[in-house]
Amino acid sequence: MPIFGRERAAERSTGPLRLHLGCGQSPIPGWLNIDFQHLPGVDRVLDVRRGLPFENVAMIYGEHFLEHLELEEGLACLVECRRALADDGILRVSTPNLDWVLASHYRHGRWTTDDEAISDCFRMNRAFHGWGHRFLYNRQALEAALSAAGFSTITMHRYGESDVPELAGLERHEKSGDTAELPHVLIVQASGRAARREISRELREEYRQALEAR
Numbered sequence: 001m002p003i004f005g006r007e008r009a010a011e012r013s014t015g016p017l018r019l020h021l022g023c024g025q026s027p028i029p030g031w032l033n034i035d036f037q038h039l040p041g042v043d044r045v046l047d048v049r050r051g052l053p054f055e056n057v058a059m060i061y062g063e064h065f066l067e068h069l070e071l072e073e074g075l076a077c078l079v080e081c082r083r084a085l086a087d088d089g090i091l092r093v094s095t096p097n098l099d100w101v102l103a104s105h106y107r108h109g110r111w112t113t114d115d116e117a118i119s120d121c122f123r124m125n126r127a128f129h130g131w132g133h134r135f136l137y138n139r140q141a142l143e144a145a146l147s148a149a150g151f152s153t154i155t156m157h158r159y160g161e162s163d164v165p166e167l168a169g170l171e172r173h174e175k176s177g178d179t180a181e182l183p184h185v186l187i188v189q190a191s192g193r194a195a196r197r198e199i200s201r202e203l204r205e206e207y208r209q210a211l212e213a214r
């Protein structure tokens with residue numbers, strides 16, 4: 001696991017540790033930028049599915065990252081985030097909004113030609129399988145995943161906005177036809193500790209078996 005100069009600097013730093021997961025080529029200055037690909041701007045090459053080797057972290061941020069993990073990997077990653085964060089640490093996640101995908105990609109009943117229906121069929125499949133996507137969340141499922149990880153306070157936020165100055169203005173991705181009622185991404189902050197409330201085992205098991213079937 002390579003250690004680069006900036007990571008050593010971050011580890012020496014006495015300031016609060018802030019992790020940017022799945023940073024890609026959009027590193028955030030002052031944060032420890034983590035990705036499993038060697039990309040320009042990555043401070044630490046790390047597959048988060050193997051855990052987060054950090055403690056007492058002040059903040060964790062991930063934009064367009066969670067949906068790249070399979071459901072169980074994503075749930076485990078959120079548990080790791082809660083463990084690695086300090087008691088007063090905060091997680092912020094931005095991930096595609098399944099409600100928006102459905103509303104904007106699949107105009108069932110409004111097609112005027114077969115070509116439109118075919119196009120929507122492709123667009124829906126692209127949303128689920130394209131760009132390395134593994135699991136798309138709606139708000140309720142994302143909140144349930146964070147509760148399952150043991151966070152007690154879960155709040156939704158608008159693009160670029162936060163009550164915590166360090167977490168404001170972080171989103172970089174383009175906006176895609178958002179409305180206030182239906183944003184294209186779910187942006188959530190999670191903090192505090194609570195007993196973990198697992199998502200239905202039956203649902204998860206049924207999903208796991210379906211993924212394994214061919």
Ligand SMILES: C[S@@+](CC[C@H](N)C(=O)[O-])C[C@H]1O[C@@H](n2cnc3c(N)ncnc32)[C@H](O)[C@@H]1O
Pocket residue numbers: 021022023024025026034035036037046047048049062063064065068069131172173
């Ligand atoms: C769609 S890109 C988003 C990059 C950046 N956050 C942005 O918004 O532009 C997803 C990133 O997550 C990284 N990634 C996916 N799975 C990962 C994993 N298991 N561990 C670490 N990084 C991962 C990918 O390499 C990729 O750079």
